[in-house]
Amino acid sequence: xxxxxxxxxxxxxxxxxxxxxxxxxxxxxxxxxxxxxxxxxxxxxxxxxxxxxxxxxxxxxxxxxxxxxxxxxxxxxxxxxxxxxxxxxxxxxxxxxxxxxxxxxxxxxxxxxxxxxxxxxxxxxxxxxxxxxxxxxxxxxxxxxxxxxxxxxxxxxxxxxxxxxxxxxxxxxxxxxxxxxxxxxxxxxxxxxxxxxxxxxxxxxxxxxxxxxxxxxxxxxxxxxxxxxxxxxxxxxxxxxxxxxxxxxxxxxxxxxxxxxxxxxxxxxxxxxxxxxxxxxxxxxxxxxxxxxxxxxxxxxxxxxxxxxxxxxxxxxxxxxxxxxxxxxxxxxxxxxxx
Ligand code: BDR
Ligand code: CA
Numbered sequence: 001x002x003x004x005x006x007x008x009x010x011x012x013x014x015x016x017x018x019x020x021x022x023x024x025x026x027x028x029x030x031x032x033x034x035x036x037x038x039x040x041x042x043x044x045x046x047x048x049x050x051x052x053x054x055x056x057x058x059x060x061x062x063x064x065x066x067x068x069x070x071x072x073x074x075x076x077x078x079x080x081x082x083x084x085x086x087x088x089x090x091x092x093x094x095x096x097x098x099x100x101x102x103x104x105x106x107x108x109x110x111x112x113x114x115x116x117x118x119x120x121x122x123x124x125x126x127x128x129x130x131x132x133x134x135x136x137x138x139x140x141x142x143x144x145x146x147x148x149x150x151x152x153x154x155x156x157x158x159x160x161x162x163x164x165x166x167x168x169x170x171x172x173x174x175x176x177x178x179x180x181x182x183x184x185x186x187x188x189x190x191x192x193x194x195x196x197x198x199x200x201x202x203x204x205x206x207x208x209x210x211x212x213x214x215x216x217x218x219x220x221x222x223x224x225x226x227x228x229x230x231x232x233x234x235x236x237x238x239x240x241x242x243x244x245x246x247x248x249x250x251x252x253x254x255x256x257x258x259x260x261x262x263x264x265x266x267x268x269x270x271x272x273x274x275x276x277x278x279x280x281x282x283x284x285x286x287x288x289x290x291x292x293x294x295x296x297x298x299x300x301x302x303x304x305x306x307x308x309x310x311x312x313x314x315x316x317x318x319x320x321x322x323x324x325x326x327x328x329x330x331x332x333x334x335x336x337x338x339x
Contacts, residue, residue: 009037087249214334
């Protein structure tokens, strides 16, 4: 079993990651904490609470930590994920509110209580995790392992020409996190899922149709590109309906800003790595996150060859298998929706 602590900024692909983790019988979701990013922290928590209830996991602790990045003002991205972070989906409000406990304290306590057992999954700017590392510098040893979605290493950015969103929103937190892992043995270094591999996980309408079918709920028009923008799904299955309404928005965003009617589901890939369900390979590197040059804020550079003469701080995913990732998502989430 994989015991996972998730910190996210839900976010359509964060939502997919969360739903996927709930669909995995061998995954124990220890807590879901919220970092501001795609939307403000309170909205992230509302989304997480509603999604957990939708997936039958209303007992999972949900907490909020930082309300803004360490040193720069918060920017959010309603154009990517919708004003509430979940595209066109209108999730019923959860019946409970988030935990009174601060997310950073919750992380530190959970890691101390179960040394060597917990996997940290970070699909947001690294603000809360950086604060947790300040509070407990032994976190790299206390965790079983750490999986991060963030950065872009031999590739372009998706937020500025060179920077990826999560490292751009809180570059100082990202820099602190990688520095905190210097000197750890390779097997403890964070596994980093960056744009060069997460953008290969490109979801198409046919995958959503397959998912609906796996859930026993065919609804052909639900995500097709030739429909008017803003169309809502009429699927009777609530999980399929909400996922379709999120993904339609994400497809439309990618069509406007990117290469076509398809969506990069970065955070789902990181979740499948954390759940031990994905094939991937990694290369160790020393990571630099730029925090000074205005045009390069949040840009990540990896030294794979030890040219800086510094210890490695990350294992960057260098290969993955998109087809397997989609098959896994469709089967697993389809089964959850049928339940
Ligand atoms: C990352 O940015 C966010 O918008 C997504 O949720 C993902 O975590 C990809 O760059
Ligand atoms: Ca995210």
